[in-house]
Amino acid sequence: MKKFSEEAVLLLMAIPILLWSLIPIYHIFLFSISTKDSAFSGALWPDKPTFRNFETIAQQHHFYLHHFWIQIWNSLWIAVAAGAITLFVASCAAFGISRLKVRGGRTVMNLALFTYFIPAAFLAIPMYKAMGMYGLLNSRMSLVLAMVTLASPYAIWVLKQASDKLPYELDEAARIDGATPLQLFRLVYLPLMVPSMVAIGTYALLLAWNEYLYAYLLLSHERTVTLAVALGHFISADDSPWELLMATGLVYALPPAAIYYAFRRYMVSGLTSGAVKA
């Protein structure tokens, strides 16, 4: 009886939370399949559901959508590059600090933690200035570098913690087997870090994919901005095309969902089981 009441309480709490999360998504979906006239009708299902909005997006048949494909390509390019570079930087740093035990490793970790005290928005203007000095403004690389800067401390921190959990005997065994540090990194360390790397790569990728402020600052040309910034442009007019905004937003939300779905099996750890006696 006690168990039943506990479950009932949990259920009662879960239902509002579920609705709270799902209703906005449903709302977006509803808008995206409505015509401009019926979008604000307040109905739970449009009279004439249509995929016209998606056609308009795909064919770039709207003032705000003239550069849709190049903009989503920018978003993708930047997100993938930021994810990849963050992974490279963070895994090298974590390997050096955690496995090779390089001098000053602790200091680097403390500094990485310290960066949390500085809000990203605080760094936006200095970053803008720096990118300007290097002549990177308005290039995709500027946003990639900015995103790597913001994502790396957390990534290093997480990967270092994960590295510490790998049994050190594996490194010793590999050293005796004849592995150089680079071989150790490539053949033993990286394969065992795959679950954490996937999680961190996804984190950095989505951070860059969702970024608005830095993208808005560092990229200003219609053909260089990301889709996130382009979406922002929609509401600059008095009569915004809400149905197109929502449809584009839905398209924009699909890749992260797909990434989560594809990599979910990597998110579980357990790859190290069997290495050493627990």
Next chain:
Amino acid sequence: MASVVFDSLLKSFGKTKVLHGISLQITDGEFMVLVGPSGCGKSTLLRMLAGLEEIDAGSIAIDGRVVNDVESKDRDIAMVFQSYALYPHMTVAENMGFSLRLRNEKKKFTEERVANAARILNLQDYLERYPRELSGGQRQRVAMGRAIVRDPKVFLFDEPLSNLDAKLRVAMRAEIKALHQRLKTTTVYVTHDQVEAMTMADRIAVMNDGRIEQLGRPLELYDRPVNLFVAQFIGSPAMNVFEGVLRNGYVQGLNAQWPVPAGHRGSEGQIVKYGIRPEHLEIAAAGIAAEVHVVEPMGAETEFLVKVQEQTFTLVTHGRAANGPGDRIYLAPQAQYAHLFDAASGLRI
């Protein structure tokens, strides 16, 4: 195949000295066991030989070459870890062939060597499995296979059996010994288990507190321990020891007279520790009075815990027990097997 020579090795961790000048020569093909309680420095010594710990002072030579500044991978050694340390993302075959892969050996050569090691260790059916799919004993064999495949000059074992259950431990003990008899590779084996040391070693180095207390063949250590530490560490059940005074050719202690071995170097009136192994105490019709406390029948032999005054003695007799707890019995020590140690220094006299 190679000799190993430790010369005056010193090692400290911070301010703690863990090795105080270890010198030890291991001959070609020998099975040397380093045994001692935890913290005695035996694992550190092995890890220094493996190149996993720096050498503070002294030298280590393998096959006549000083290897102080030689990296692990260039020392031509193979090590089996207590925790197995198998690469979890590689199959058994890949694990065993990893060192050859790093050396860029031909694939065919690697496969042959792996197959050969697998045959020796009965692992042929498991080559495509991952470590997580193996039992503890199988993992241990893979770890040994990894060492065999390299055909190194020296095998190092760091408490390889401590993670196995008792039955498997006995079986693996025999396997390792058989392996050594077959390959005749110089082996340095670290354990805290004196039974492992006794059963496997050609020679044993008993270590305590960063020093080698005694070096010798298993039965030498058993029959003539040089000091009290070795006497009590080697042998199971442990030697019975109590304090007494040497007087008139006997040791006076526990209100009784204990016969001493011929040829001891003690002097009249000296305070000594008298040691006698459990199997050298016999139950007799007359002798030193004792009370039976606990009887542990083990089938072939029986172990008694008896009390003389307040001192507990262990004794082992062949066959079945005729006495039960509370019974009064008489002990007859076999004088020729008794040991005398100086009470102050603990050295054999």
